[in-house]
Amino acid sequence: MKFVFGKPVDEPFDREGEIGELRSMIVRSQPTALIGVRRIGKTSVILKTLKPMNTPKIYLSVEQYVEGRSFDLNSFIAYFSSLVVTEALRTLEPTRKLPLLLREKGHEAVSTLRDLLAYLKVTLNINPISVELYFENRSKLKDALKEALELPQLLAEKTGKDFTVVLDEFQYLRLAEQNYPGLLHLLRDTWQFQKDVVYTISGSSVGTLNHMIASREQPFYGFFYPIHVQSFPRETSMKFLREGFEEEGVKYEEEALQEAVDRLDGIPAWLNLFGLRALRYKNLERHAAREILNKLVEDPIVVSLVLKEYQKLGKNAKAVLKHLAKTGGSIRGIVLSRSSTTEGLRTLLQEGYIQRFERGKYTVADPIILEVLKHE
Ligand SMILES: Nc1ncnc2c1ncn2[C@@H]1O[C@H](COP(=O)(O)OP(=O)(O)O)[C@@H](O)[C@H]1O
Numbered sequence: 001m002k003f004v005f006g007k008p009v010d011e012p013f014d015r016e017g018e019i020g021e022l023r024s025m026i027v028r029s030q031p032t033a034l035i036g037v038r039r040i041g042k043t044s045v046i047l048k049t050l051k052p053m054n055t056p057k058i059y060l061s062v063e064q065y066v067e068g069r070s071f072d073l074n075s076f077i078a079y080f081s082s083l084v085v086t087e088a089l090r091t092l093e094p095t096r097k098l099p100l101l102l103r104e105k106g107h108e109a110v111s112t113l114r115d116l117l118a119y120l121k122v123t124l125n126i127n128p129i130s131v132e133l134y135f136e137n138r139s140k141l142k143d144a145l146k147e148a149l150e151l152p153q154l155l156a157e158k159t160g161k162d163f164t165v166v167l168d169e170f171q172y173l174r175l176a177e178q179n180y181p182g183l184l185h186l187l188r189d190t191w192q193f194q195k196d197v198v199y200t201i202s203g204s205s206v207g208t209l210n211h212m213i214a215s216r217e218q219p220f221y222g223f224f225y226p227i228h229v230q231s232f233p234r235e236t237s238m239k240f241l242r243e244g245f246e247e248e249g250v251k252y253e254e255e256a257l258q259e260a261v262d263r264l265d266g267i268p269a270w271l272n273l274f275g276l277r278a279l280r281y282k283n284l285e286r287h288a289a290r291e292i293l294n295k296l297v298e299d300p301i302v303v304s305l306v307l308k309e310y311q312k313l314g315k316n317a318k319a320v321l322k323h324l325a326k327t328g329g330s331i332r333g334i335v336l337s338r339s340s341t342t343e344g345l346r347t348l349l350q351e352g353y354i355q356r357f358e359r360g361k362y363t364v365a366d367p368i369i370l371e372v373l374k375h376e
Pocket residue numbers: 004005006007008009011012013014015036037038039040041042043044045268269270272273
């Protein structure tokens with residue numbers, strides 16, 4: 001095992017339980033929601049689960065289609081459809097080279113889609129005329145939404161293979177409801193009748209996702225089986241660092257690892273970053289570990305990552321989060337109206353940034369976010 005920071009990891013450490021559970025849910029066609037804060041390892045779990053599967057599967061992150069506070073539904077549909085079609089073809093003819101799928105959004109994706117659909121007509125010998133029509137006019141793409149949503153089931157039937165669809169950071173689809181009211185209802189109504197397609201969603205907005213799947217008035221009430229991805233328990237974090245350093249050939253003092261685990265709270269991404277920073281030591285002593293940790297919260301990569309996410313929050317949520325960071329979790333003394341404070345707190349709870357500890361007391365879930373904002 002090597003330390004990796006930033007991208008999902010191929011071999012997630014100590015996630016056999018989550019992977020096994022997700023796999024078994026997919027096998028039994030049970031819709032599943034993977035829920036956990038940012039950088040905890042959800043995407044890694046998903047990709048590792050999908051990898052060995054031979055049946056058609058697609059993965060896409062809904063977050064890519066967020067534009068400010070709105071959502072580019074047209075591009076989402078175009079990309080979703082092209083992925084589904086490409087994947088169906090790939091499973092049918094794994095040896096045939098397919099036109100390289102454009103990962104970009106917008107126009108190019110659509111023209112590639114055309115190519116794909118033309119190819120589909122020849123190869124699958126199905127009747128794709130209606131499919132082709134959907135994409136005639138890009139600005140009308142969202143009118144084709146219903147048809148696009150039917151594509152996985154259509155192709156599952158045509159190919160005789162069950163389809164798996166994974167939508168990561170699913171909560172962002174709510175933004176699309178502004179321009180497309182009833183979108184989530186439409187999704188539920190469509191999905192629940194698709195007998196050959198299994199859906200997995202995932203997301204970091206812990207409060208929002210829990211609400212979406214567990215509140216009676218929500219379209220997806222009772223539809224998904226939840227899997228909660230948690231931070232590593234202390235002993236797992238220790239084991240993770242030990243094994244990492246052993247593999248990398250770094251000797252260490254036990255206290256150095258303890259120092260890191262105390263400060264990083266079992267969030268896998270930060271443990272990896274710590275591991276990477278420690279590689280230049282032959283023998284990692286406690287004081288060196290402490291220095292790495294102190295520098296971590298000033299590291300430009302870390303600071304810009306944290307601030308970029310912070311900037312996405314609304315005005316009230318930002319003010320509340322900064323206040324909580326500075327006071328160590330107490331809401332007292334905030335210079336904000338009561339209603340703004342409540343609104344800010346609600347957003348932060350929904351987004352998974354904070355947890356309620358007791359009345360007026362909150363904990364910031366991510367210790368690095370806490371430290372960075374404290375010093376801002
Ligand atoms: N099980 C794991 N083992 C090792 N590193 C992990 C694990 N899960 C997450 N990471 C670390 O966290 C980072 C983010 O992982 P990712 O799967 O993208 O999280 P999420 O999707 O929850 O935001 C990875 O780049 C890696 O550094």
